[in-house]
Amino acid sequence: MTLRDQTEVREEFIERIGLISQNDGLPRIAGRVLGMFMFDGGVRSFGEITEELQVSKASISSATRILEERSLIKRVGRPGQRQDFFQLVENPFPEMLETITVGLKKAKAEVDESLVQIDPANEGALARVGHYVRFYDTLIALTEAAAKDLAENR
Amino acid sequence: MTLRDQTEVREEFIERIGLISQNDGLPRIAGRVLGMFMFDGGVRSFGEITEELQVSKASISSATRILEERSLIKRVGRPGQRQDFFQLVENPFPEMLETITVGLKKAKAEVDESLVQIDPANEGALARVGHYVRFYDTLIALTEAAAKDLAENR
DNA sequence: CTTGAAGTTCAGTCGATAACGAACGAATTA
DNA sequence: TAATTCGTTCGTTATCGACTGAACTTCAAG
Numbered sequence: 001m002t003l004r005d006q007t008e009v010r011e012e013f014i015e016r017i018g019l020i021s022q023n024d025g026l027p028r029i030a031g032r033v034l035g036m037f038m039f040d041g042g043v044r045s046f047g048e049i050t051e052e053l054q055v056s057k058a059s060i061s062s063a064t065r066i067l068e069e070r071s072l073i074k075r076v077g078r079p080g081q082r083q084d085f086f087q088l089v090e091n092p093f094p095e096m097l098e099t100i101t102v103g104l105k106k107a108k109a110e111v112d113e114s115l116v117q118i119d120p121a122n123e124g125a126l127a128r129v130g131h132y133v134r135f136y137d138t139l140i141a142l143t144e145a146a147a148k149d150l151a152e153n154r
Numbered sequence: 155m156t157l158r159d160q161t162e163v164r165e166e167f168i169e170r171i172g173l174i175s176q177n178d179g180l181p182r183i184a185g186r187v188l189g190m191f192m193f194d195g196g197v198r199s200f201g202e203i204t205e206e207l208q209v210s211k212a213s214i215s216s217a218t219r220i221l222e223e224r225s226l227i228k229r230v231g232r233p234g235q236r237q238d239f240f241q242l243v244e245n246p247f248p249e250m251l252e253t254i255t256v257g258l259k260k261a262k263a264e265v266d267e268s269l270v271q272i273d274p275a276n277e278g279a280l281a282r283v284g285h286y287v288r289f290y291d292t293l294i295a296l297t298e299a300a301a302k303d304l305a306e307n308r
Numbered sequence: 309c310t311t312g313a314a315g316t317t318c319a320g321t322c323g324a325t326a327a328c329g330a331a332c333g334a335a336t337t338a
Numbered sequence: 339t340a341a342t343t344c345g346t347t348c349g350t351t352a353t354c355g356a357c358t359g360a361a362c363t364t365c366a367a368g
Contacts, residue, residue, distance in 0.1 A: 004271050013268040013283070020261045025177070027356060038286060041278045046315070056358050061316055082314060082366065088282075093289045107174045114167040117158050124195045128242075129167070132192060135247045138304065142296050150292065181326060200345070210328050215346055236336065236344060 010039050014053075029055055030063040034072060037088040043076060045083040071095040097147040101140060108136035164193050168207075183209055184217040188226060191242040197230060199237040225249040251301040255294060262290035 014035035021031025032053055037044070044052070050060045064086060067073040072092045076085045089095065115129050168189035175185025186207055191198070198206070204214050218240060221227045226246045230239045243249065269283050 003273055006273050006276070009268060009271045009273075010279075012271075013265075016264045016268060020264060022356095023179070023257065023261070025179075029357075038282045039279050041282060057315065058317080058359075059357055062357085065316090080366080084315075093285070096289070103177070107177070110170045110174060111167075114163060114170060117163045117166075119157050119160050119163075122160070125164075125193050128192045128195060131247070135250070135304070138300060142300055146292060146296055150289070176326095183327075201343095211345065212329075212347080213327055216327085219346090234336085238345075 013039050027059075027063060027066065029053070029059050030066050033060070033063045033067060034088075034092075037073060037086075041088070043085050043087045045085050047083055049086070070099050091151065094147040094151040097143050097150065101143045101147065104136055104140050104143065108133060108140065111136065167193050181213075181217060181220065183207070183213050184220050187214070187217045187221060188242075191227060191240075195242070197239050197241045199239050201237055203240070224253055245305065248301040248305040251297050251304065255297045255301065258290055258294050258297065262287060262294065265290065 014032050017035030017038065018028045018032035021034065022028045033049060036049070036052060046057075046060060046064070049064070050057055053060070064073065064075075064084075068075060068086075071089060072095055073086050074089050076087055078085055111129065111133050115126075115133055118125050118129060120126065168186050171189030171192065172182045172185040175188065176182045187203060190203070190206060200211075200214060200218070203218070204211055207214070218227065218229075218238075222229060222240075225243060226249055227240050228243050230241055265283065265287050269280075269287055272280050272283060274280065
């Protein structure tokens with residue numbers, strides 16, 4: 001069986017991660033940056049990223065900031081060096097889950113706020129909203145357990 | 155401790171679920187419909203929903219279709235009745251997870267497609283993308299287990 | 309100190325999608 | 339059959355956020 005052109009395979013992969021990220025509420029360009037690092041590995045300068053992906057400095061600045069905030073990439077300092085350098089963190093998967101967990105906790109807090117204000121006499125609402133909060137608890141426990149697992153078995 | 159006006163509490167809850175749903179990629183109005191059913195329980199006619207939430211028939215038609223597709227509400231037929239009636243399904247939480255699982259499987263399939271096309275000599279890319287696929291496997295297993303659990307312990 | 313390159317910030321543009329109004333189709337009632 | 343009510347569909351509008359270009363800040367090099 002023959003192999004496809006790896007340049008194409010790489011481009012497709014990067015674009016796919018971009019689209020997947022878009023579905024997850026991440027800017028598409030941030031996903032493409034992530035995809036590039038996943039495929040290539042190693043270290044890239046800010047300028048190389050803009051050139052590689054053919055997008056503006058502003059977009060890369062924004063994308064790298066988001067990815068850095070989420071601890072998916074890290075800025076590797078080079079003292080006495082003009083350019084910024086980046087690379088994937090060693091194990092980005094627990095961090096991906098962490099982002100999910102944070103979102104779940106925010107949502108749970110919102111629902112909780114309503115729950116405590118429901119008239120106890122309104123048993124139906126209390127039960128249904130209570131279930132909803134426990135649903136979030138289940139998800140949060142799951143994602144945290146999974147993150148721990150993924151962090152240990154790297 | 156005195157209780158807050160329950161009308162306000164209800165409105166706030168409905169709006170909150172709307173915003174949370176929006177974050178999850180669901181139209182805000184669909185989330186508000188869901189919130190209304192969660193708070194109130196029972197059965198509501200199409201017309202009641204439009205009046206209750208003060209939105210157009212078109213939007214409610216779209217929202218109910220989406221929620222019905224996701225098996226979060228069901229249309230309860232009333233033979234010889236002009237209006238459509240809806241209510242929450244008995245246990246909507248496994249269905250919420252199901253939607254997540256479907257999304258994860260789609261994403262995994264995308265990444266898998268790339269994985270099989272990577273030159274085996276490119277060990278780094280193979281390892282990193284392979285990890286990514288296994289990450290999805292972990293998540294899919296988790297959400298499916300949770301859905302099963304939530305379906306049994308209702 | 310001046311020059312120039314690097315990266316951030318900000319205002320504006322563009323594209324995607326939610327929400328609406330209006331027209332339409334279906335179906336029950338008179 | 340005519341009339342009315344109900345829900346969907348379709349074309350339009352409004353809203354939101356990503357992306358860009360350009361101005362600005364910072365800092366190394368000369």
